[in-house]
Amino acid sequence: MSGSVLQTEFEFTLPNGYVDDEGTLHRDGVMRLATAADEIKPLKDPRVQSNSAYLSIILLSRVVTQLGSLNEVTPHIIENLFAADMAYLQELYERINQGEEDAKDVGCPACGEQFQITI
Secondary structure, three states, rough: OOOOOOOOEEEEEEEEEEEOOOOOOEEEEEEEOHHHHHHHHHHHHHHEEEEOOHHHHHHHHHEEEOOOOOOOOOOOHHHHHOOOHHHHHHHHHHHHHHOOEEEEEEEEOOOOOOOEEEO
């Protein structure tokens, strides 16, 4: 058995940040690993049923546990992010929930140079 600990929370800094109604900028946050329920429950939401693009809004509002000094992260906050911030969070979600990437050392058969690839 390995002695490694599963990391379940990941800190991030948004490229632009969310500006609240008072004009405060919120850029630093925390995203947790998604559970099966995080991916299944939003499918029952009427907003998702009428517009499948809304799935990522609901999903991110469930897994982003902190954003700046906000008390909670709601779908309203996620839907009002700048496009670059939304893309950043979607990419982060995919990266942390895909599981560990497997890196392999390989060598070029033609020149013999050694390098690492991610599988």
